[in-house]
Amino acid sequence: MSEALTLDGVSKSFGGLKVINDVSFRVPEGSRTALIGPNGAGKSTVFNLISGVYPIDQGRIQALGQDITGYTVPQRVRHGIARSFQNIRLMPHLSTLENVMLGEHHRSHPLQLVGSARATARARRALEDAGLGTYPGQVVADLPYGVQKRIEVVRALMAEPRILLLDEPAAGLNSTETKDLRLLLERVSGQGITLVVVEHDMPFVRHLCNHVVVLNFGSKIFEGTAESVSRDPLVLEAYLGSAQVMEGGHA
Ligand SMILES: Nc1ncnc2c1ncn2[C@@H]1O[C@H](COP(=O)(O)OP(=O)(O)OP(=O)(O)O)[C@@H](O)[C@H]1O
Ligand SMILES: [Mg+2]
Structure with a gap:
């Protein structure tokens, strides 16, 4: 192997x-x-x-x-190679969807992300695939810790590792x-x-x-x-x- x-x-x-x-x-x-x-x-x-x-x-x-x-x-x-950190590094006051979209930042220029329909669609799909499709608009700080941990995984997946x-x-x-x-x-x-x-x-x-x-x-x-x-x-x-x-x- x-x-x-x-x-x-x-x-x-x-x-x-x-x-x-x-x-x-x-x-x-x-x-x-x-x-x-x-x-x-x-x-x-x-x-x-x-x-x-x-x-x-x-x-x-x-x-x-x-x-x-x-x-x-x-x-x-x-x-x-993508990673998550030992301490949650989500942006607490942004929505789930916005946090997940930030996972693209090493692949595309941040400015291209703003209003990018493609990035939004990818992030939504990634959340749905992970069973988190009900959370996109919710502010991360309001979500249970376990959900936040899974959002971190989804954000890392946005880099297509x-x-x-x-x-x-x-x-x-x-x-x-x-x-x-x-x-x-x-x-x-x-x-x-x-x-x-x-x-x-x-x-x-x-x-x-x-x-x-x-x-x-x-x-x-x-x-x-x-x-x-x-x-x-x-x-x-x-x-x-x-x-x-x-x-x-x-x-
Ligand atoms: N940037 C740094 N500067 C100085 N020392 C550091 C730095 N990063 C890690 N260390 C030291 O390296 C050692 C290993 O730390 P590390 O965080 O990798 O351990 P760990 O196995 O992840 O522990 P834990 O299970 O507690 O998270 C520790 O003694 C730590 O203090
Ligand atoms: Mg450690």
Whole structure:
């Protein structure tokens, strides 16, 4: 199987502190890959490195057969990489539809978006496809948190990604909202989009993901199947004291 992403010996320091240490892993094309690990392990930083928010110090990142190590953020978006952030970054006072339309901004010039019937139609269709067709005119701040999280996913889809990076999409969701999110992500995956999901909710990971990478203190300690991860001694040790994270939660 070909790779959607390959990280090869990637390292990153902030102010002399090495937060990502010689990390290599692969994300098979079309997979639903989980990137997990205790708080501060470096998961969001890895997303920042893949999406180009920060340059890497050492190593190489390949996406869909191309070396993207030197690409800017917009170049990576055009190459097919989209992401959501750990904290919701919707515009709370704009409508659902307007927020989703903002997801096009790396593909088209923002001014072309204003009043663009094509962008409006695309955003409406994307919301309908995601089961959010009843919300386009509603102000985002008035909507339940679980709906906002799914709107973020739809906004990222507006960039027409081939690889979608989601940073803790299930955080703060109740069990119904978590299930709705999982169904949406399964639908996205069914369209052939590769998913990479940072998540602490292990039952969610086990239900959704078929490939798992575990980071601890900036190093990779495991790469394999969702079935084998919770039996791995290094992983269990890393989660010691937070065993409920590996076993508890909902999906
Ligand atoms: N821009 C930055 N400047 C300095 N240190 C940073 C920066 N970004 C991340 N770090 C540090 O890198 C380490 C890894 O942080 P990161 O946010 O990647 O962890 P994480 O695995 O996403 O954790 P969590 O599960 O809590 O979200 C932390 O020690 C953090 O303080
Ligand atoms: Mg994080």
